[in-house]
Amino acid sequence: MTSIPIDPAEVARRLDDLRARIDRVDSVRDLTIVAVTKGFDIDAVSAALQCGITTVGENYAQEMIAKVAALDSETRPEWHFLGRLQRNKVRSLVPAVDVWQSVDRVELIDEIAKRAPGAHVFLQANLSGEPQKGGAPLEEVPSLVDHARSAGLLVEGLMGVGIEGSPEQSRPGFRALVALADSLGLIHRSIGMSDDLEVALQEGSTMIRVGSALFGPRPIR
């Protein structure tokens, strides 16, 4: 992977632009910005922390573990795991992960409950119909939430990924996810990324996950 240098001043400027975009959407309250640093080096994490961001997301187990180890513990952000997750990676991720956002099946729930009792999780719903994006069909999410709660996990919200390249087409899925979170009594709706955050915020996002809008285009993996 080629590494792209990160200029902290540029990240600060991009964060100002991001905040301006958020401010232009009506009635946004208590929003968490997750800085998604996948594909970038540890200096992206440092730059985000310098700007006052306290929540960082990663998609790949090895990359996340390496970054968590490379940061000194005084500056530790809250680390969210966002990627497709294999059961056999759970154990090695436990010391690194604060919130598991991409939980989408019973075997993962059981493994996380076993390795990290009481862990904070989100259930991921598939909003695009593309299996490679992960997530359970919306109609299976309520029973997964029940299963996770019975297993002793703290279910904090739902997560979903929109349809690439078409924010408006993502709106119905975002809306359905928010309605489901409401009906299940879940506080957090982790929807909205660099390209579709306005639509997600209009539909009731409480947490946006932003990579390229903060750090620029990602290196090809």
Ligand SMILES: *Cc1c(COP(=O)(O)O)cnc(C)c1O
């Ligand atoms: C990569 C990724 C993001 C951030 O994507 P950007 O378009 O760069 O903002 C957010 N959520 C998930 C699950 C991702 O994989």
